Amino acid sequence: MGEEKTLSSELVYEGRAVKLRIDTVRTPGGRETTREIVEHGDCVAVIAIDADDNVLLVSQFRKPVEKELLEIPAGGIEPGEDPVECVRRELREETGYLPRKVERLGGFYSTPGYCTEYLYLYLAADLTPDPLQAEDTENIRLVRVPLSQITGLITSAASVMPRALPGCWPFLSIGRRARGRLIG
């Protein structure tokens, strides 16, 4: 076990959100091979809970999967941006609410076999309406789901899974306590 030494690296594509590079590496066992690596910036995802114990979800069309998906609000951290600021910006852009309280819950690498993205998970509460102009939000629809129905939604084979929400589950029980702390 051990790291793979990079022998050379070729940038194949550099786009707005995604870069693709091919690294030629030597494995710890001495074998030479290549790794296809998607570079994508780190992201935040937010469990935002309103005063009535609804989780704010967003529904939007996702071209890669050609479907409208129900997800927790999420988005990319801009260069130099603090993750907490990113949470506030993304939540406002996607739901029209600004949180007064934001708490880090954890995070994980989304698809570390081929992509660099790390996903930070946050809890947001004490939400106040602060909508943007309609032009910025036209393709995202806000959906409120009672916290008590979230498990059913995640584990229902019939439903489209909210992106990253399953990933937040271990934090939801913490989240409830944290929310009590944040709000109470």
Add this chain to the structure above:
Amino acid sequence: MGEEKTLSSELVYEGRAVKLRIDTVRTPGGRETTREIVEHGDCVAVIAIDADDNVLLVSQFRKPVEKELLEIPAGGIEPGEDPVECVRRELREETGYLPRKVERLGGFYSTPGYCTEYLYLYLAADLTPDPLQAEDTENIRLVRVPLSQITGLITSAASVMPRALPGCWPFLSIGRRARGRLIG
């Protein structure tokens, strides 16, 4: 709201595991823009629980993030392969165990903003040793973690998050019941 019509599509790169294409689309609002889309095959991830209520995790070096990560066993579904067969193959390759019982728990799109991958989640139990040759497994190390310690592992800021394991959390309580059903 609605789908985005593809006006043209350019294949930028076609590799072993990853393709990259750029779609030019027209949004429902009539705007023309591009979407950078990583094509990656669907995957399985497995919560495998042994007779002593340990979850089988695997530790391996991941070049995209330049770290050794602790993850639940996971891997790509081969063309024509049934997801359950993939679970059995990947579990054997990565842990040296074959499950007698496999149950579908759910799944989700990993990063639907820019990638096509869907992750199927499975529970595996009734494990029997059936190791492969060492050459196939040299870069993966098996780590057994008691089920009772999994929450702490996931939510500990200090630990490296097991990939996709947080995503499995809502299924773990189901999993325990299912395991009872599977084994009992």
